[in-house]
Each structure stands twice: as C-alpha cells, then as structure tokens.
Amino acid sequence: MLRVGVTGGIGSGKSTVARRLGELGAHVVDADAVAREVVEAGEPTLLLIRERFGDGVVRDDGTLDRAALAAIVFPDGEALDALDAITGPAIAERVARQRGRVPAGVVSVYDMPLLVERGLWVHEHLSIAVEADVETRVRRLVEQRGLAEGDVRHRIAAQATDEQRRAVSDVVLDNSGSPAELVSAVDALWRDRLLPYEANLAAGIRSRRPDRASDCVVEPRPDWEARAERVVARLAAALEPTGVDTEVSHIGSTSVPGLLAKDVIDVQVGVRRLADADRDDVRAALADAGYVFSDGNHSDTPHPKGADPGGWAKRFLGGCDPGNHVHVHVREHGSAGWRFALLFRDWLRHESHERDAYAAEKRRLLAEHETTSDYVAAKEAWFEGAWQRANRWAERTDWRPR
Ligand code: ADP
Secondary structure, three states: OEEEEEEOOOOOHHHHHHHHHHHHOOEEHHHHHHHHOOOOOOOOHHHHHHHOHHHHEOOOOOOOHHHHHHHOOOOHHHHHHHHHHHHHHHHHHHHHHHHOOOOOOOOEEEOOOOOOOOOHHHHHHHEEEOOOOOOHHHHHHHHOOOOHHHHHHHHHHOOOOOOHHHHHOOOEEEEEOOOHHHHHHHHHHHHHHHHHHHHHHHOOOOOOOOHHHHHHHOOOOOHHHHHHHHHHHHHHHHHHHHOOOOOEEEOHHHOOOOOOOOEEEEEEEEOOOOHHOOOHHHHHHHHHOOEEEEEOEOOOOOOOOOOOHHHHEEEEEEEOOOOOOOEEEEEOOHHHHEEEHHHHHHHHHHHHHHHHHHHHHHHHHHHOOOOOHHHHHHHHHHHHHHHHHHHHHHHHOOOOOO
C-alpha cells in the first residue's frame, strides 16, 4: 500500500487535492476529521481532557466545549503541549487503524495540515505540498469560506512556512491558477507517479533507471541533495523500530556538488554486521518503506586489485518510486567498501580538479558506451586509480569517516 501525505497551509488547496485523489480511487484519511472524532462525547480522550482541564471544558450534554478549552490552552504553551500529549496518540492510533484497513493495491492518502510540523512525513512514501501565496489564500478563505481575515492571518503565521514544507515534499503542487488547473496537475501526478509507484510496491519491483546511458547521465541537478535528505530521513525512520544500529548517508556522484551523474540517488546504510541486513524484520521494514532487495548484487569490486573480497560485501536494494531512482547499499560499518564510499565522496567534494577529471572520464565513456550497464562497467578501470589517489589524499589530510 502506497502511503501519500498531503499537506499545505490553511487555504492552500490541500483539501481540494485530497478530494480529487479520493475521486481517482485513493482512500483518504482526513486528520482534521479524526481530530474531531476522538473528542466526541463519550470518547476516552474526552475523559482525559476533562481530568486534565476540569469539568468546565465539557458541556452539560457531554460534548466538548471548544471555546472553553481554547481559552485555557491557547495562552499557555504548557497546557497546549499537555492537550497535544493527550490527543496526539489517540489521533495517531485511529489513523493507523483506518489506514491498516486499506486493501492492498489501493493508494492511502493522509490529508494532514501538520505533516511537516509533526515530522510525520517520514512515514509516508511520498509527500505532497500544495502551495499558493499568502494573499491568494487569505482572499479565498475570506471570500469563499467566510473566515475573518485577522483570524486567517494569525493561523497562517502559526503554521510551517512554504520553505519548510517544500524541503520535505517530493512534489509541490502550485495552486495559484484555477481549480481546473490544480485538478489536472493532480490527475497527471496520479497517472505518472502514484499509480506506477503503487504497482511497483505491490509487485515488489524496483523502478529502473533508463537503459540508455545518455538518457540516464545528466548535468548536476539542484534537487539531488534535498531528494537524498528525504531518502535518508525515511530510511532511518523505517529502520529505527528494528533496533538495528545503523547510519544512513548520501554517497555517490549525486552527493558531490557540480558533478554530472546518473540521475540516481545512492545511499549507504552502515550496519554493525551485514547479517543484520538479512534479518526478517529488517527486510520487512525496508520493503514497507518501498525498497526491494536485489539478490544478484552482493559485492563491490575490491580495491586495490586483488584485495580480500570479504571487505567489499554488501546488500543492494532499489527504491520503487518511478519519480526518484534510489539505490541503497548496505555495508558493514568499518569494512573497506563502507569506508571507500565515504572517502570517495569527501575526496571529490574537496578536490575539484579530481571531480572535473572524473566528469571528463564520464563524458569520454558516455561517448563510447550505449547502455547504462556497459557504461557503469567501463568506469571500474578508472576507479582503481581513483582508489589510490583518494587514499593518498586521506593520508595527507588525516581524513576519517564520519
Ligand atoms: P485547505 O484544505 O488547504 O485549507 P481548500 O482546498 O479547502 O484549502 O481551499 C481553500 C478554499 O479555496 C476553498 O474554498 C476552495 O474551494 C478554494 N480554492 C481552492 N483552490 C482554488 C483555486 N485554484 N482557485 C480558486 N479557489 C480555490
């Protein structure tokens, strides 16, 4: 089941997007609706609120007196935190229950205003931010929903900014145009990314980079770093409950600013023992996060030539998102292969002439090799020399893996 989070500031068009995804076939959970349900008359959460804030917050008919509760919690940060501590787990539990009932093959959408503020986006396979500038949002809410302007501006100021949302969003939908334009952007996203992503997840198929090397290798893209940061955060969150000691890092050419590269985000997961990666719960956590094990790729080419291959063992997984090709290399912390991945990155980040020489070599090989796999294989010869130079640099600069 593909989990998609939809967020946006008040009046951005978030609900409009969630509604359209529902019409297209997604199952939608509305966080605001769940937040209202958990405090309905007779709910255990309402009893807890009454215990904490007094009888005055419940009306004679047993329903929550929102105004009375707001008067207590809004001026008092501690009281607001206490309310969040009561309602937060109840909402999370109900949302999880509702999403747990979504049948396989159906996209599960979580319409959540505080996806970013609460850090919940890491549990979604994909997060979508809906954006419109503040003045447009204020106008729409005042004119169409009859809200008071001062109230709207106050709420906008209390929410995350567009920049904060964009940093953790895989997709940004611009809603400065007409409703029809927004709907057609949602339809295209559904067709081109969400449905294929869901199909890949359901079948356990990783998304493939283009076969033609010239289609795959691109000039450096400005979004590589942010894409990698999201991958790293999601993988760390997925592995956390397994208790396995891991460190997740962005590696490879997309981690070197200014270097042309295959449009693939490479990530290294360092584990204490490689056997950890083969544990059933770890595999299940990675599969749930959208990563598929590749059983035919258990080693890197050892360096220097003839070195013990044991130090170069790994596990390899590919991500299922057709809009973000991701390769995950699981290596034993401290092994030769683990160390070289980090050294190679840091060396090329610091030695711009080496980065440029590598780019020149890539261009030469691209002209010679048509398929991406031939191109990748041809790069290996260059790597042996690079390994030597990187290690000399490490010695000279007293480099240590971080
Ligand atoms: P949110 O859920 O982010 O608060 P909504 O989807 O409810 O936002 O949209 C806020 C208001 O603006 C609604 O009244 C909605 O009908 C309207 N709206 C949304 N998108 C547009 C648009 N592109 N043009 C005009 N009005 C819009």
